[in-house]
Amino acid sequence: xxxxxxxxxxxxxxxxxxxxxxxxxxxxxxxxxxxxxxxxxxxxxxxxxxxxxxxxxxxxxxxxxxxxxxxxxxxxxxxxxxxxxxxxxxxxxxxxxxxxxxxxxxxxxxxxxxxxxxxxxxxxxxxxxxxxxxxxxxxxxxxxxxxxxxxxxxxxxxxxxxxxxxxxxxxxxxxxxxxxxxxxxxxx
Numbered sequence: 001x002x003x004x005x006x007x008x009x010x011x012x013x014x015x016x017x018x019x020x021x022x023x024x025x026x027x028x029x030x031x032x033x034x035x036x037x038x039x040x041x042x043x044x045x046x047x048x049x050x051x052x053x054x055x056x057x058x059x060x061x062x063x064x065x066x067x068x069x070x071x072x073x074x075x076x077x078x079x080x081x082x083x084x085x086x087x088x089x090x091x092x093x094x095x096x097x098x099x100x101x102x103x104x105x106x107x108x109x110x111x112x113x114x115x116x117x118x119x120x121x122x123x124x125x126x127x128x129x130x131x132x133x134x135x136x137x138x139x140x141x142x143x144x145x146x147x148x149x150x151x152x153x154x155x156x157x158x159x160x161x162x163x164x165x166x167x168x169x170x171x172x173x174x175x176x177x178x179x180x181x182x183x184x185x186x187x188x
Contacts, residue, residue, distance in 0.1 A: 026043070027044065031158055041063075057161060077113060098142055109124040169185070
């Protein structure tokens with residue numbers, strides 16, 4: 001019962017932030033629900049409860065704005081921060097297994113290498129990076145091949161975290177433009 005109450009309170013507070021988070025410097029929990037009046041990338045966050053802790057992803061959410069994204073704004077076969085500005089930050093409070101590798105509790109950067117048919121999702125130990133200019137493949141902890149799925153238009157890049165307490169499993173999902181992908185993880 002306590003976990004359910006805590007989850008409801010967290011979700012209610014997220015909804016308040018969504019309604020108020022169009023101001024610079026604030027974090028938005030759903031960049032596709034905010035009245036979009038800026039050309040800038042919106043600082044965004046997604047969270048999933050793991051017991052009394054939470055796993056989170058903090059990222060900057062760029063918009064499509066009628067631009068060519070894949071092979072245009074985001075080149076194929078080059079490392080991308082999978083967001084905008086700073087590297088996308090994944091923070092895990094407990095050890096998880098993702099892509100057959102164990103990640104200890106801590107902070108990590110999410111990068112990707114978009115391809116025309118297949119992508120490589122990267123989790124890198126250097127979480128404090130700007131764009132991909134400081135990226136070093138030697139600091140990669142996980143590399144996973146991913147085949148994006150086609151979907152309807154998602155104007156702003158959006159991450160989603162889901163976790164099922166009873167199963168000890170969850171997913172990291174991502175959607176932007178007309179593509180989406182999903183990666184499973186397991187609590188260790």
